[in-house]
Amino acid sequence: MTESSRVELTPAAAALLRRLTEAHGPLMFHQSGGCCDGSAPMCYPRGEFRTGGSDVLLEELRVEGVGEAVAFWMSASQYALWSHTRLVVDVVEGRGSGFSLEAPEGVRFLIRSRLVGG
Template identity: 60%
Template sequence: MAERVAVTDEAAQLLRRLVDEHGTVMFHQSGGCCDGSAPMCYPEGEYRLGERDVHLGDLPIGEGYHPVPVYISGEQYAVWRHTALTIDLVKGRGSGFSLEGPTGYRFLTRSDVCAPSDPPGG
């Protein structure tokens, strides 16, 4: 199976800074609502995963750092199942709920269509 999630160098750099400040982190890809379809970054364990959430993969952010897991809701995965996602970073105000909010940058999901597959891990 092709990689379903990746990270840009710029996003990995900010993730290292957030890990240094907050400990291990995770992403949950939002499916809409108040923050659009923003990837939300939380301290690991702060966001309660549901039984339908899908683990897309882990982002390598640098030597000496644990990979950052990325999840997406089952409903959103059904819509984006033929898409490979890249977590990127752009200037702007992040979500008030996501850790990058006060940094002057925000995480952004970029996507590419990929071959159909079963959900990751199964």
């Protein structure tokens, strides 16, 4: 991670992304900012979730052992609220959304954040 990075991964999140990439190919995240599961980052096969003009590409995450970067997208309205933070993608036990690739693993991705200067 560089100082200008907007998104980083915990070691647990990186390990899970390696496993998911082996099973599903290149990946992407999208965080919509809606309630419930919409407030968690959702992991999809890259390109399966259609992004558009109301989405912001925050980072192309490089994961050791994964060939293609993992794109992290966020809705523009959610980004406006989180623009002063560095997002940390983590993994916790428990079931998240059935649409996110990690759901069958019995874990879910979770965002933690840290304020950044600006």
